[in-house]
Amino acid sequence: MNNSEWPLWEVFIRSKQGLDHKHVGSLHAADAAMAVQNARDVYTRRLEGVSIWVVESKHIHASNPDEAAEFFDPAADKVYRHPTFYDVPDSIKHM
Amino acid sequence: MLRLMTPTQPEVSAVPTPPPASNPLFPFVLQLADTSLILAHRLSEWCGHGPVLEQDLALANIALDLLGEARSYYQYAAELEGQGRTEDDLAYLRSAVEYRNPLLVEQPNGDFAHTIVRQFLFDVFHYELLIELKAGPDTQLAAIAEKSLKEAAYHRKWSAEWMIRLGDGTPESRQRIEKALRTLWRYAAELTSPTPLELDLHTLGLVPDYAELQARAAAYITHVFAEATLPVPTEAFRQPGGKLGRHSEHLGYLLAELQYMQRTYPGLTW
Numbered sequence: 001m002n003n004s005e006w007p008l009w010e011v012f013i014r015s016k017q018g019l020d021h022k023h024v025g026s027l028h029a030a031d032a033a034m035a036v037q038n039a040r041d042v043y044t045r046r047l048e049g050v051s052i053w054v055v056e057s058k059h060i061h062a063s064n065p066d067e068a069a070e071f072f073d074p075a076a077d078k079v080y081r082h083p084t085f086y087d088v089p090d091s092i093k094h095m
Numbered sequence: 096m097l098r099l100m101t102p103t104q105p106e107v108s109a110v111p112t113p114p115p116a117s118n119p120l121f122p123f124v125l126q127l128a129d130t131s132l133i134l135a136h137r138l139s140e141w142c143g144h145g146p147v148l149e150q151d152l153a154l155a156n157i158a159l160d161l162l163g164e165a166r167s168y169y170q171y172a173a174e175l176e177g178q179g180r181t182e183d184d185l186a187y188l189r190s191a192v193e194y195r196n197p198l199l200v201e202q203p204n205g206d207f208a209h210t211i212v213r214q215f216l217f218d219v220f221h222y223e224l225l226i227e228l229k230a231g232p233d234t235q236l237a238a239i240a241e242k243s244l245k246e247a248a249y250h251r252k253w254s255a256e257w258m259i260r261l262g263d264g265t266p267e268s269r270q271r272i273e274k275a276l277r278t279l280w281r282y283a284a285e286l287t288s289p290t291p292l293e294l295d296l297h298t299l300g301l302v303p304d305y306a307e308l309q310a311r312a313a314a315y316i317t318h319v320f321a322e323a324t325l326p327v328p329t330e331a332f333r334q335p336g337g338k339l340g341r342h343s344e345h346l347g348y349l350l351a352e353l354q355y356m357q358r359t360y361p362g363l364t365w
Contacts, residue, residue, distance in 0.1 A: 006147070027149050030260070037253065038149035041156050 008057040009035040011042075013049035021053045029054075120233065121175040123296055125185065126195035126338060128168030132186055133346070134200040134217060135161035136353050138210075146207050153253060157214070160246040167239045187357035191346045198337035199282035201346045208261050208271035212279050215254035215319070219312045220286040222247045227303035236301075255319045262323025272325065280328040285335040287312065293338075 006028040012021035024043050029035035035054040044052070063071055075081070138158035145151025169182035199217060204210045225247050228240035261268040287309035289297065296302035320327050336342065356363055 028147060029149065033256070034260075037256070038153070040249075041153040042149055045152075045156060 006030050006034075009039075009054045010057050010060060011035075011039045012053040012055075013039075013043055014051040014053075015049050016047075021051065024048070026057060032056075118175045118177075119292075119296060119299070120236075120301060121172055122195065122292055123302065124168050124172040124175060124236065128165050128172055128185065129194045129196040130200055131161040131165035131168065132353075133194070133196045133349065134214075135159070135165060136349060137200065137202075137204055138214075140204055141210065150207075154210075157246075157250050157253070160243070160250070164239065164243045164246070167242070171235050171239065183357065187354045191342050191350055192340045194337075194342065194346060194350070195340060196337050196346075197282065197285045198334060198343055199279065199286065201337065201343060201349060202279060202282065203345055205275065205278075206271055208268065209275040209278070211254055211257045211261060212272060212275035214250070215258050216279060216283045216316075217286070218247065218251040218254045219315050220283075220308070222251045223308050223311050223315075224303065227308065231303070232300055258319055258325070259323040262320070262325040269325075272323075276325070276328055277330075280330055281332050281334040284333040285337060288333075288335055290338050 007030075008026055009029055009032075010026050011024050013024045014021045027035065027038050027042055029038045032054060035056075036052055039052045039054055043049070135158045138154050138161070141151065141154040142158070143151065145154055165186070166182060169185045172185055173180050173182055199213060202213055204213075222244070225240040225244040228236050229244055231237055231240075258272070261272045263269070287305045289302070289305045293302045293305065297304065317327055337346075
């Protein structure tokens with residue numbers, strides 16, 4: 001990467017109805033303050049959100065796609081891990 | 096762009112010189128409209144040429160905010176005039192000497208620093224003016240000001256941060272900001288120097304006290320310049336004229352481009 005280029009940031013937006021910030025994309029900015037402003041200008045032009053998080057992309061550590069098989073496939077046949085085998089008493093509401 | 100939303104009246108618009116308006120607010124609202132439209136057009140010239148994608152969009156966003164504000168003023172001005180002219184007639188079919196925007200906003204973009212300095216000097220004034228208009232006695236003007244104030248607050252934040260970043264940045268960015276200030280500072284005073292029209296409207300309570308507005312703007316500029324480690328220019332030379340219709344050569348070229356389609360194909364819609 002060219003040293004004169006601004007670092008990459010990941011942008012998370014919370015919509016008006018949403019409770020969680022969702023990843024919407026990335027952008028370049030010199031620092032966090034500029035990243036928030038850029039995110040406002042790039043990703044909230046059409047009323048997409050009411051709150052912005054940014055995090056520098058280098059701080060995100062990801063799982064390795066090559067290890068996807070051993071990471072995720074073993075969970076496929078373990079239905080007993082879902083709490084669907086309990087009888088819920090009628091008096092318990094909002095489950 | 097304005098044509099999109101409004102019916103056309105080619106017959107009326109064929110006459111460029113209007114009879115004198117009876118409502119004293121008309122020329123002032125027209126001045127506000129011209130100011131926002133011309134600056135919006137200047138900023139729109141950056142579209143596709145911004146230094147980075149993010150700032151290209153930021154500039155286009157500000158341009159669109161100002162264009163929206165200009166439309167509200169033109170529509171109100173057309174109503175105040177009551178001569179059957181539409182917002183499009185006012186925007187597209189007046190000549191340069193009829194435009195009443197201050198000289199600052201018609202100055203060419205130059206480099207990014209130049210655009211930032213022009214924008215900052217305007218934003219500081221624009222923000223303070225809208226606060227006053229929002230509290231003013233004319234309800235229509237107050238409503239437009241209230242809507243635009245939120246946008247103007249963001250514009251001011253954006254350009255102030257760039258003043259600080261570039262002023263207190265690298266030797267090159269600082270040198271470019273200083274160069275822009277040497278060129279543009281002379282145009283800032285016109286924003287808060289009342290014309291005879293504005294003085295008359297001030298006595299009617301329709302235009303704020305520009306001396307007070309100037310003091311607030313100067314205080315904010317001093318504050319931002321201190322953070323940007325820039326000395327506030329002391330140059331005494333002032334260049335007014337735009338609000339009286341005496342423009343720089345730049346406005347003619349700008350209008351030639353801005354008005355080309357309506358002049359060439361009168362009543363064109365798309």
